[in-house]
Amino acid sequence: MNAFKPHLRGLPSYPYKKVEARVKLDQNESPLDLPAALKQRALERLAALPWNRYPELHAEDVRARLAEALGWPFEGVVMSPGSNLLIQSLVQAANCVLDTAPSFPHYAFSAKTNAAPYRAVRLGRRFELPLEELLGAMEGEPGVLFLPVPHAPTGALFAPAGVEALARHAARSGWLLVIDEAYHQFSGTDYRALARSNPHVALLRTFSKAWGLGGIRAGYLLASPEVAAAVQNLVPPFGLPAHTAAILLTVLEQPGYATERAQATVLERQRLYHALLEHPTWSVYPSHTNFLLVRTPDAAAAFAGLAERGVLVRRQDHYAGLEGCLRVSVGTPAENDAFLAAAFALDEVGHA
């Protein structure tokens, strides 16, 4: 078959494998489902819609609500079924892609599927922002720099001065700095002011983490009207399903919901972090997200030992610089207790 572009041949598929487990801490999901009363309201809203009709062309109803709630121009909001699709569209639009390493894998994956020139700059030893190296990499043809803040999969939070320096440089050199704020409710950070003052900065946000709505697929871009218009053209028309819109319009009537849920997760994260500081052979990194990165003497053994005890986490040891590392999502208090019990039951190579 020769119908497809040669760069797509033999491309490995997205690095995720579904595994069942009693305690599922592998996808940075919210441990709690939407409350039944809210679900019911969303279902009633959905039932009242004509399902034979297409939804809004570009989710105008949801964008209007978001624009109002966030104090952002309507023309600068792009909705999509998951921010992953927006990452893809941004990559498709970009001359080239600049990333940090390690980083959220979908930036590099999208660069591969789009045959976009791609470079990644290693984080510092304690996962600091490699500012000078990034500024150096921004010489030459401008493109899109993806920066998760707080950072995934390290959980680190970069100092604002570095992010602001990148934004200034982007404005001078024609780059677009995309700050991926997937986890911002867990760090209490918000780069809207920077993005408002600098059209070379755009923000990516998702309903998959603090909002606890990974299953309904919704994310959005906050950008200048010019950037938003270009990205909107790369998102399919009628792309946000009516059911997703109905659920979003319902939860957006409860603006404090995500913040409250995030606060509970942050308290559990702190409890887990302090407990893990006492682990005899693991070290835990400070986190500003809903997950913790831990370094173990042997990631494969630790992963297997946890799995034997019904606890599923995510291996991260395939990344350069993350040798021995596992990523653990913050769950419910009971799930976190199960994880801690399993973690402390492992000996230094990870086995029981």
Ligand SMILES: *Cc1c(COP(=O)(O)O)cnc(C)c1O
């Ligand atoms: C989870 C996550 C996303 C969200 O992707 P969706 O497609 O909206 O579910 C985006 N960026 C980062 C860094 C993430 O960790």
